[in-house]
Amino acid sequence: MSNKIETALSLSASIQGGQVSVLDALSPMINSIEQDSSLFALFDRQSVLDQIQKVQQRLDAGESLPLAGIPVGVGENICTLNEETASGSKMLGGFKPPFEATAVTKLKEAGAIIMGKLRVDEFACDGLGCTAPQAVAQDQVLLAFCTDTAGSLRVPAALAKVCCVRPSYGSVSRSGTVAYVSSMDQICILGNHLGDCAAALEVISGNDPTNSTSCTLPAFTFPKDVVSSLEGTKIGFIREFWEEADGLDDVTVWLQASGAQVETLSLPALKDALEAFIIIGTAEASANMARFDGIKYGYQTPHYDNLFDLYIKSRSEGFNRKTKERLALGSLMLSSDYYHSYYEKAMCVRRMVLDTFVEAFQKVDFLATPVIPTSADWDTQTILGAEQNNRFHHASSLAGLPSIVLPFRDGQSVQIIGKSFEDVALMSTCSLLDDQKRRDS
Numbered sequence: 001m002s003n004k005i006e007t008a009l010s011l012s013a014s015i016q017g018g019q020v021s022v023l024d025a026l027s028p029m030i031n032s033i034e035q036d037s038s039l040f041a042l043f044d045r046q047s048v049l050d051q052i053q054k055v056q057q058r059l060d061a062g063e064s065l066p067l068a069g070i071p072v073g074v075g076e077n078i079c080t081l082n083e084e085t086a087s088g089s090k091m092l093g094g095f096k097p098p099f100e101a102t103a104v105t106k107l108k109e110a111g112a113i114i115m116g117k118l119r120v121d122e123f124a125c126d127g128l129g130c131t132a133p134q135a136v137a138q139d140q141v142l143l144a145f146c147t148d149t150a151g152s153l154r155v156p157a158a159l160a161k162v163c164c165v166r167p168s169y170g171s172v173s174r175s176g177t178v179a180y181v182s183s184m185d186q187i188c189i190l191g192n193h194l195g196d197c198a199a200a201l202e203v204i205s206g207n208d209p210t211n212s213t214s215c216t217l218p219a220f221t222f223p224k225d226v227v228s229s230l231e232g233t234k235i236g237f238i239r240e241f242w243e244e245a246d247g248l249d250d251v252t253v254w255l256q257a258s259g260a261q262v263e264t265l266s267l268p269a270l271k272d273a274l275e276a277f278i279i280i281g282t283a284e285a286s287a288n289m290a291r292f293d294g295i296k297y298g299y300q301t302p303h304y305d306n307l308f309d310l311y312i313k314s315r316s317e318g319f320n321r322k323t324k325e326r327l328a329l330g331s332l333m334l335s336s337d338y339y340h341s342y343y344e345k346a347m348c349v350r351r352m353v354l355d356t357f358v359e360a361f362q363k364v365d366f367l368a369t370p371v372i373p374t375s376a377d378w379d380t381q382t383i384l385g386a387e388q389n390n391r392f393h394h395a396s397s398l399a400g401l402p403s404i405v406l407p408f409r410d411g412q413s414v415q416i417i418g419k420s421f422e423d424v425a426l427m428s429t430c431s432l433l434d435d436q437k438r439r440d441s
Contacts, residue, residue: 065111101176
């Protein structure tokens with residue numbers, strides 16, 4: 001993009017104020033994507049133009065739309081009506097759902113323009129193949145919506161130097177997302193500006209009766225004015241995490257300059273979250289993906305001898321190696337030989353992790369962690385190796401806590417974790433930090 005856009009909200013304000021039409025505002029982005037659509041699994045120019053026309057008609061009729069004309073992208077594991085939702089997998093190639101995700105419906109009702117589907121790893125289990133952060137960083141979209149399980153989106157966001165907002169589990173409906181780990185999957189928001197993410201979260205949050213894990217609370221409402229100081233706010237550093245990452249001194253100076261009180265907490269129980277996540281996550285994934293048998297759902301092999309052979313070949317050919325390894329491990333964890341000695345103990349660890357957070361939040365208001373360990377290995381081919389790269393995120397996902405990843409300087413990012421369903425307080429704190437960073441840069 002030749003002209004750097006200030007914020008998504010400022011673009012929307014210009015559109016709603018009549019200074020520019022939706023088509024004129026979005027034409028540079030459409031042209032940019034047409035020139036290089038490698039980040040998109042699906043881009044349909046005519047579909048985008050049809051959405052633009054409908055939003056312009058609604059604006060001309062006097063409707064007030066909170067996200068009017070804002071170009072957004074969604075991960076290809078989030079359903080859009082009658083559009084291919086392959087979730088990065090051969091198993092779901094060609095699948096066009098006759099429904100769409102609740103979050104997508106809310107975005108359209110608010111006037112957002114769905115520019116296309118962004119690529120993800122198979123079933124979004126890894127994260128390194130997720131192109132949403134790059135699409136935001138390159139201004140091909142101003143906001144992106146993808147799922148994060150346990151760092152699979154937060155880590156790529158930090159690498160791309162964009163903001164990532166992971167809401168409290170249950171505050172945003174999962175209806176219409178392709179399930180991987182149901183108890184931890186959460187639609188998150190990516191953007192260059194935290195204020196844009198807050199406006200989007202107001203739209204997509206809230207109760208959804210079609211989703212059994214949806215909370216009964218109303219949608220979040222964030223204050224328009226950023227707090228002027230964090231004086232009196234206590235932020236704790238998790239010692240065990242910062243011992244494996246750089247930037248503690250810089251983050252300390254940054255937070256103290258905002259008026260926050262910082263202290264270091266030792267929470268050794270959180271280091272057990274990695275193994276617990278692998279056991280619980282692979283077990284849930286194996287249960288969720290049992291439906292892909294080549295008959296009722298998903299890819300079907302063209303050559304088979306009998307029904308059993310059909311099952312084996314369809315799943316062997318439909319899933320990639322990494323996914324098959326996770327499904328095999330998950331099936332083992334749920335077997336009678338391992339369920340009690342592994343899965344049940346992992347669930348006990350999950351409870352212990354939650355109790356550890358509850359105790360920590362009696363001492364501090366928020367927790368600050370690094371996003372990426374210094375020993376990250378992006379070429380690893382093992383489940384444990386891949387999850388080691390996300391090891392600062394398993395605990396908060398197991399507990400369902402809200403968190404925000406903020407880039408702050410020299411390519412570094414920090415994660416701020418808040419109390420469950422206190423997303424408004426977390427957003428207010430991080431908005432001040434984001435504003436201060438922009439003033440200082």
